[in-house]
Amino acid sequence: MKSPAIEVTGLRKSYGEVEAVAGVDLHVEEGEILAFLGPNGAGKTTTVEILEGFRPRTAGQVSVLGQDPATAGLDWRERIGIVLQESQPEEFLKVAETVTIWAAYFSDPRPVGEVLQLVGLTEQRDQRVGRLSGGQQRRLDLALALVGNPELLFLDEPTTGFDPTARREAWAMIDGLRDLGVTVLLTTHYMDEAQNLADRIAVIAAGRIIARGTAEDLAVTASMQTRISWDSQEVPLAELPEQLRGAAAVSVDPGESREPGTTSAEGPTRMVILTDDVTDTVAALLQTAGRLGRKIDSLEVLAPTLEDTYLSLIGEADKAGSLDR
Amino acid sequence: MSSRGLRQLAAQTRVDFTLLWRNPLASFFTVVLPLIFLFVLTALFGNELVTPVGPRLASRFVPGIIALSVVQASFVNLAVVTVFRRETSILKRVRGTPIRPWVFMGGLVATSYAVIALMAVLMVVIGWAVYDVDLLWEAVPGLIVTLLIGGAVFCALGLAFTNVVPNETSGPPFLNLVVLPLYFVSDVYVPASDDTPRAITLIGDIFPIRHLAVALQRGFDPLTDDSLWPVTNWLVMAAWGVAGALIVTRWFRWTPRD
Numbered sequence: 001m002k003s004p005a006i007e008v009t010g011l012r013k014s015y016g017e018v019e020a021v022a023g024v025d026l027h028v029e030e031g032e033i034l035a036f037l038g039p040n041g042a043g044k045t046t047t048v049e050i051l052e053g054f055r056p057r058t059a060g061q062v063s064v065l066g067q068d069p070a071t072a073g074l075d076w077r078e079r080i081g082i083v084l085q086e087s088q089p090e091e092f093l094k095v096a097e098t099v100t101i102w103a104a105y106f107s108d109p110r111p112v113g114e115v116l117q118l119v120g121l122t123e124q125r126d127q128r129v130g131r132l133s134g135g136q137q138r139r140l141d142l143a144l145a146l147v148g149n150p151e152l153l154f155l156d157e158p159t160t161g162f163d164p165t166a167r168r169e170a171w172a173m174i175d176g177l178r179d180l181g182v183t184v185l186l187t188t189h190y191m192d193e194a195q196n197l198a199d200r201i202a203v204i205a206a207g208r209i210i211a212r213g214t215a216e217d218l219a220v221t222a223s224m225q226t227r228i229s230w231d232s233q234e235v236p237l238a239e240l241p242e243q244l245r246g247a248a249a250v251s252v253d254p255g256e257s258r259e260p261g262t263t264s265a266e267g268p269t270r271m272v273i274l275t276d277d278v279t280d281t282v283a284a285l286l287q288t289a290g291r292l293g294r295k296i297d298s299l300e301v302l303a304p305t306l307e308d309t310y311l312s313l314i315g316e317a318d319k320a321g322s323l324d325r
Numbered sequence: 326m327s328s329r330g331l332r333q334l335a336a337q338t339r340v341d342f343t344l345l346w347r348n349p350l351a352s353f354f355t356v357v358l359p360l361i362f363l364f365v366l367t368a369l370f371g372n373e374l375v376t377p378v379g380p381r382l383a384s385r386f387v388p389g390i391i392a393l394s395v396v397q398a399s400f401v402n403l404a405v406v407t408v409f410r411r412e413t414s415i416l417k418r419v420r421g422t423p424i425r426p427w428v429f430m431g432g433l434v435a436t437s438y439a440v441i442a443l444m445a446v447l448m449v450v451i452g453w454a455v456y457d458v459d460l461l462w463e464a465v466p467g468l469i470v471t472l473l474i475g476g477a478v479f480c481a482l483g484l485a486f487t488n489v490v491p492n493e494t495s496g497p498p499f500l501n502l503v504v505l506p507l508y509f510v511s512d513v514y515v516p517a518s519d520d521t522p523r524a525i526t527l528i529g530d531i532f533p534i535r536h537l538a539v540a541l542q543r544g545f546d547p548l549t550d551d552s553l554w555p556v557t558n559w560l561v562m563a564a565w566g567v568a569g570a571l572i573v574t575r576w577f578r579w580t581p582r583d
Contacts, residue, residue, distance in 0.1 A: 107423070
């Protein structure tokens with residue numbers, strides 16, 4: 001049976017009376033990409049730095065690749081790669097020189113050319129690091145983390161500052177690490193990044209994990225509903241069957257729905273239903289349109305995004321925290 | 326040391342040496358500035374014979390400028406580079422790799438020694454070719470020991486000093502603020518004479534730069550103390566070096582200041 005790449009139980013870290021991490025449990029399987037989400041000051045960086053061996057913990061059990069990072073030796077460091085949130089390579093070195101010296105730190109590095117190809121910096125190999133764009137410098141960060149041939153990679157906000165194209169390219173690159181069997185702990189503020197890359201997601205708030213699982217699991221945890229909307233002129237509120245009428249909200253703006261069953265004083269333009277039962281709701285709506293002999297070309301069915309789910313979870317955690325206080 | 330450690334040290338030294346040469350500010354302050362000082366001092370004070378049989382006045386400037394080169398190459402450059410690497414998280418990243426910390430730091434120390442050797446040879450050659458300054462060959466073993474001790478001591482002090490430099494931009498002014506006044510009271514620009522106020526030499530005697538400069542003078546000026554083995558100067562420097570090493574062992578930071 002495979003052992004987990006990361007196993008954390010009851011992790012705590014205090015600074016004086018402030019508890020930055022207040023009992024985190026975390027489990028990451030080998031070869032898995034886990035996204036670690038949370039607002040600033042939630043304990044995310046502290047947790048990751050404890051896992052990387054940079055920070056001592058106050059209490060709890062931590063096992064990373066079978067060893068305690070607080071006491072692990074250089075052999076353990078051979079097996080991990082780290083992309084820090086902020087770091088700046090030596091600007092006067094060339095790209096290939098930078099990766100080459102980094103490769104010299106490891107006993108079994110990947111060939112430099114292979115790493116440059118993997119991160120898409122082959123053409124820039126003889127360019128000074130200081131002349132690379134922000135996105136290219138971040139790719140170089142990733143190259144330095146990969147050159148040691150790591151089993152586990154810590155990626156802390158790897159695409160911050162990227163334009164959309166560069167971000168998509170970086171995602172493809174990180175996704176490609178799956179084929180290499182690399183386990184990834186990804187810290188990010190970009191929900192689409194987590195949704196696209198991660199097998200599972202863990203959300204931390206106020207030093208505690210408040211939700212974990214796939215994006216769908218999280219949506220269930222947060223009781224998120226699918227949003228069905230259409231133009232009210234196509235199927236007006238009055239024509240809806242009873243079971244939908246009670247649930248429908250009317251909105252003058254697609255993003256600004258009112259309480260279910262209400263109407264706008266300005267005249268309704270958009271109908272909105274939030275539901276867990278998408279199939280039955282859409283079927284009933286189409287049936288109604290059919291009965292009226294109309295089409296619903298404006299129909300939109302929007303599943304909850306990870307961002308909606310995340311904001312809901314964090315909002316709930318904030319409320320609970322306020323009540324605790 | 327393992328052969329892998331040696332290979333890593335050689336590779337790191339090559340990189341650090343390359344970085345020094347490619348960085349215009351670092352190479353100017355480490356290599357060009359001492360040469361300028363030598364030319365300016367001889368232009369200002371001339372190069373007359375000190376006594377009818379010699380030596381020439383420049384024989385007192387050359388060892389002082391070699392001392393300055395040692396301090397610039399080890400103390401100033403090493404501290405500036407290390408603070409920059411700390412504040413830009415390069416040190417933190419390195420700490421996350423399997424390279425031994427002393428091997429990584431060894432690259433900078435070896436680079437300092439390479440520059441010290443280069444500058445010492447350059448000064449001796451320029452002194453001999455341009456200013457008629459003779460190296461006292463019987464003092465060469467003592468000179469080499471002085472340079473070895475000086476390099477180690479000022480590297481240790483440079484690393485220790487990184488603890489009080491808050492960020493990378495304040496590194497160069499901070500360090501120059503420390504060494505520039507000390508150069509004036511440490512026989513670096515102008516050797517002390519009988520007319521030098523006692524307070525100046527006393528202050529100079531407390532710090533290691535003057536001991537380095539005085540120990541180097543033995544190699545060029547036959548009129549100085551006739552001992553070829555300036556043990557007292559070495560011991561004072563070593564004491565500073567030990568203090569620096571203790572500070573490094575206890576308080577050296579690998580991560581940026583929060």
